[in-house]
Amino acid sequence: MDSPMIEMHGIRKRFDDLEVLKGVDYSVARGAVSCLIGPSGSGKSTLLRCVNGLQLADEGEVWVDGELIGLRVEGEHVVPLPEKLIADQRRQIGMVFQRFNLFPHMTALENVTAGPLRVNGAGKEEARQLALRLLDQVGLAARGDHYPNELSGGQQQRVAIARALAMRPKVMLFDEPTSALDPELVGEVLSVMRDLAADGMTMIVVTHEMGFAREVADHVCFMDEGVIVEQGHPDAVLTDPRTARAREFLKRG
Amino acid sequence: MTVTPGAARRTRREPRPGPWRYVAIAVIVLAALTLLDAALTNPNFGWPTVGQYLFSAVMLRGLLLTLELTAIVMVVGSLLGVVLAVMRTSANPFVSRTAWTYIWFFRGTPLLIQVIFWFNIAALFPRIELAVPFGPTLAGIDANALVTPWTAAVLALSLNEGAYMAEIVRGGLLGVDRGQYEAAQALGMRPGRVFRIIMPQAVRTIIPPTANQLVTTFKNTALVSVIGLADLLHSAQVVYALNYQTIPLLIVAACWYLLLTSLLSYVQGLLERKYSKGYAPRSRPVAKEV
Numbered sequence: 001m002d003s004p005m006i007e008m009h010g011i012r013k014r015f016d017d018l019e020v021l022k023g024v025d026y027s028v029a030r031g032a033v034s035c036l037i038g039p040s041g042s043g044k045s046t047l048l049r050c051v052n053g054l055q056l057a058d059e060g061e062v063w064v065d066g067e068l069i070g071l072r073v074e075g076e077h078v079v080p081l082p083e084k085l086i087a088d089q090r091r092q093i094g095m096v097f098q099r100f101n102l103f104p105h106m107t108a109l110e111n112v113t114a115g116p117l118r119v120n121g122a123g124k125e126e127a128r129q130l131a132l133r134l135l136d137q138v139g140l141a142a143r144g145d146h147y148p149n150e151l152s153g154g155q156q157q158r159v160a161i162a163r164a165l166a167m168r169p170k171v172m173l174f175d176e177p178t179s180a181l182d183p184e185l186v187g188e189v190l191s192v193m194r195d196l197a198a199d200g201m202t203m204i205v206v207t208h209e210m211g212f213a214r215e216v217a218d219h220v221c222f223m224d225e226g227v228i229v230e231q232g233h234p235d236a237v238l239t240d241p242r243t244a245r246a247r248e249f250l251k252r253g
Numbered sequence: 254m255t256v257t258p259g260a261a262r263r264t265r266r267e268p269r270p271g272p273w274r275y276v277a278i279a280v281i282v283l284a285a286l287t288l289l290d291a292a293l294t295n296p297n298f299g300w301p302t303v304g305q306y307l308f309s310a311v312m313l314r315g316l317l318l319t320l321e322l323t324a325i326v327m328v329v330g331s332l333l334g335v336v337l338a339v340m341r342t343s344a345n346p347f348v349s350r351t352a353w354t355y356i357w358f359f360r361g362t363p364l365l366i367q368v369i370f371w372f373n374i375a376a377l378f379p380r381i382e383l384a385v386p387f388g389p390t391l392a393g394i395d396a397n398a399l400v401t402p403w404t405a406a407v408l409a410l411s412l413n414e415g416a417y418m419a420e421i422v423r424g425g426l427l428g429v430d431r432g433q434y435e436a437a438q439a440l441g442m443r444p445g446r447v448f449r450i451i452m453p454q455a456v457r458t459i460i461p462p463t464a465n466q467l468v469t470t471f472k473n474t475a476l477v478s479v480i481g482l483a484d485l486l487h488s489a490q491v492v493y494a495l496n497y498q499t500i501p502l503l504i505v506a507a508c509w510y511l512l513l514t515s516l517l518s519y520v521q522g523l524l525e526r527k528y529s530k531g532y533a534p535r536s537r538p539v540a541k542e543v
Contacts, residue, residue, distance in 0.1 A: 091441030101436035
């Protein structure tokens with residue numbers, strides 16, 4: 001299929017008197033990695049959170065794999081879906097947070113089995129096998145029975161990636177996954193993400209890691225003040241930006 | 254004498270106690286001895302009577318009722334508290350204001366009045382009827398038959414307990430990091446399942462104030478003695494109304510209250526340790542990089 005995995009049309013979002021997204025059109029092809037870059041407050045994270053309905057846009061539509069997110073078409077109108085149906089839509093959209101957000105009262109293994117057991121109704125042993133495989137994939141096979149506070153930041157983030165993967169998502173969203181990490185721990189997380197990209201996962205990555213964007217992304221999007229200023233192939237956007245704003249931002253980075 | 258750095262000197266780590274420490278000890282010991290003397294030599298304490306009634310059937314029956322009441326009130330009150338707390342954090346303003354009003358009312362009036370009020374509910378509604386509003390009556394029962402002292406006590410204490418527990422539970426829920434809600438939602442959990450991720454984390458901060466609340470409730474049950482329910486205090490009152498041994502029987506009741514509250518504090522400690530799982534680091538050090 002050639003239709004994009006993620007399509008966003010005319011997304012607007014306002015918080016009180018601050019318009020964070022001012023009509024954004026954005027799409028990501030199947031199996032592609034798209035990096036969202038830009039100064040803080042430019043709306044990247046809000047745009048990302050619109051993809052899985054953690055944030056509902058005031059205007060515009062989000063489509064993931066042909067499904068309208070957070071809304072239902074009723075005649076000529078679209079109306080918000082009830083929260084439980086939005087929850088169901090999120091099952092196939094994995095998300096990784098800046099501050100990991102592992103469940104602190106569960107071990108690494110329990111964090112990874114949480115989705116399959118509690119949402120997908122998988123059997124205990126099946127969930128366990130899947131979790132062990134995923135922990136192994138992120139290089140933490142030996143850490144299953146550790147609680148999050150017994151793991152380093154990089155390890156926690158890798159568990160968080162495994163937790164999201166356990167739902168077998170079609171799409172993975174990364175919200176500044178390495179921004180809360182000590183510099184020496186960034187590499188191990190990026191390496192897991194690189195493998196994931198190589199496996200053909202469709203990914204949106206909000207990041208300040210220009211090296212990662214350059215190397216892994218198929219598409220880079222530069223946002224500023226709630227609009228996409230420039231987008232395209234990483235070589236073009238990162239090396240030879242057309243707009244003054246992007247040039248200015250990349251020079252500082 | 255010159256003082257040189259690094260010279261071998263014997264250091265005394267503990268500061269030498271000043272003279273006030275000895276004065277304080279002397280005063281306290283003297284006061285304790287005076288109290289002990291009074292307690293042992295003053296026959297009005299009636300220690301033999303205390304001994305006689307401490308394990309008497311009438312007091313143990315009273316204790317049992319007090320414990321029963323505490324347990325029921327705590328369970329009903331906690332469930333009510335969770336419901337009210339969830340309502341209070343609801344995005345629907347009608348729902349959250351309803352919970353707010355409930356809490357405002359039951360925390361804002363004396364518990365003693367609430368107990369007496371429920372006991373006298375028959376004066377307000379002589380018959381309690383199940384009916385369609387402004388329509389026909391489906392079933393009815395005499396209020397005095399329905400609201401016995403026992404039901405009045407359970408109603409009053411539980412409804413009041415619910416208001417206090419609601420604030421405790423709400424505090425716990427608000428204390429859980431926003432990111433925990435989002436992580437659970439992002440996994441595709443519906444609101445009920447999200448709650449089951451959040452609640453165990455909230456429990457950790459809910460336990461200490463709840464244990465305090467349990468101790469308070471346990472002692473508050475003594476209020477039901479005013480509506481003639483044979484709890485621990487009322488049992489003591491019944492006995493001393495007959496034998497005029499007021500002080501010894503109050504001591505008997507106080508002993509039981511004190512023993513049970515001490516026991517509850519101990520259990521609180523155990524629970525706090527159980528729910529600190531994943532917060533206080535275990536003896537194992539942070540894992541080395543893989």
